[in-house]
Amino acid sequence: MSNFRIFAPLAIVMYIIVPFLFSGNDYLMGMIATALIIAGIALAWALLGNLGGMVSFGHAAFFGVGAYTSAVLTMDYNVPVFLAMIIAGFGASLASVFMMPALRLHGPYFALAILAYAHIFMILATEMTSITGGAAGLLSIPNLPVFMGFDFGTKLGGYIVILNIVSLALVVYHLIRRSTYGLALKAMHDSELATRIVGVPATQLKAIMLVVSAFITGCVGAFNAHFINFLDPEYAFSGEWTVIPIVAAIFGGYRTLSGPVLGALFIYLADQLVFKSLLPQGHQLILGALLGGMILLSPSGLLPIITNMFKRFSKKGDAQHVES
């Protein structure tokens, strides 16, 4: 199934139908925006895992660094919010450079090393009280601004901003995948040794993927800081910013382009809007059971199931067309 046939309806739903139906409901728009925050991290994580072949347990570090960079720039240096969010992406990329020694490691060793880095960044944020506010964190972080007459500080405005960040991340992911770099990365996935022998700079490519993934996560973290107007080290570097996106990516299908986005939207919205209403305490149990079932029944995730359904549907349609 072509990417266009998946993205076109998804884009119509997200850019037209959702704002049209729910723009008056701040609560729902806030929920969807939060789901998109998770989607953005899930996408960045999947990019690193799928193209770079690295399983990261430390994306909370990029998220936190991005969030703090943007918050501090806007609060202490009066940098415009949107510009600060872009700089925050570079800040997170810079943080990823410090993690590069870990690229020499593979599999669980890399995962654990990057987890340790995330913890180091959290301690730094706690200890650098004069910049980050220490354990107390930062309150009243500036809202997203009014830009060209439109107030991005509203829930609808925030939704549009995070939707654009996720869409741009999808485009970047798609372009990398289609490029010669993407081909080399795919080959590395099968046999890193073989690709090194034919001259592919494997470590360099993995480093680029780490930087790109960190940039996306940093921008998402920066968005969240201006969306929720609050940060403290425990929240900004919380393991939840790593675990839930991983769950979302695997649930949606982390080897696909839009699987992580669909996964994040599904698990967050289903959990908060449906399961939580059914079971106010302990609703995570339903989500856990669903995730377990999904991994057993469709290890590739949700998107392949949807794709197969579409294929069957279109085959039936074609058959009926031929019969008639």
Place this chain on the structure above:
Amino acid sequence: MNKHIIKSLSAVALGLSLNLVSVPAFAENFLLGEHTPLSGKLARVGTGSHRGILSAVKVLNEKYNGQHSFEVKTIDDESSPAKAVSAVEKLVSQGVIAFTGGYSSGIIGPASEAAHKANRVYITFGGVAGPLSKRGHEGFFRINNTAGYGKAIIGLISDMGLKKVSILYSNKEATVKTAEFVEKGLTEGGVTIIKHEFDGHTKDFKSIINKVKLQDKSEAILMVGYETDYIGILRAAKLLKPKVKAMIGIWSLATGKMATEFPTLMENVYGTSMLPFPVAFTTSEQKVFHTAYTAEFDNEPSYLEQFGYVQTLLLGEAIIAAHSKGEVNLKTISEELRKTDQMTLAGRVRFDENGDNPEFVQRVGQHRTGKIEIVWPLSAKTSDKAFPGTPWN
């Protein structure tokens, strides 16, 4: 016919003049919102606060029966700031007029920010971080603060006549500020203080306790943290048995749940508490609370329930006062709350221009064989303190 009408009108007029006919002119149902951690790491304290809030709503409904009614809508924020914000937004969309609840400064900060944006009053006891009340939010109120806890601990330690105290404190905002406050107060009184900061994720406290035992050689250990920190510190101390005369903690320690779930670990340990456990309610206000609480729940309330109760009762009374003057909104409820100056289960409550209660001073309780006795101040004590005394000695 005319005679009949005149007779009827006369009867109604007479009834009104004798106050026999009561017609509530603007009977209204006031919808309150509550976000609180009923799951996650703060579930224990959140549940306590929640039960206090429900008791207050029950008391308000009984008091204004036939005139007005109160209802509270609650959403579990799962101990997460983002979910607390969503909860506030959802509750606003459901028509709540004010918020009561919340626990932990890190959650109350963004949640009260969301309430502020929605022009709703937000009252709490769960966050004592200084910056919360410095944001210029007209509708933010809290009945307690760091200083009130600190003053109680300084008073207790001064009464004990200790000369050297080790303070073990978590690196969170509220705990750091409280540790600094207590250090300043005790140092001015001539007490030597040795501080040990620990990370909020610390599980094993043996190395810190060993330092206190072998290096500090203090007379008491003051713990400024949260439930899991206290349990970790007390377990390590019980194992290593430093020669201290007292183990003292602050909030979330002298609670009924700690007394019943960790009776041997808590023995002789001090913590802040407004009332003893099981509670000996003596005043009429205390009895009203206790009756309302035990009608719904089968355990004895601790300070968490009492504080949740007090803040909600104050909010409810402010809403009624605002309503009687014609309008219920952020401005009018805030104005009425600022007029508050009364003795409550949480001591005297009066709000300053920032919504803080400068009159707040905690009391100190001591765990004693599954009970909690109030041992400080003298005016409120229910028993003499078992001093020196630790869980292992």
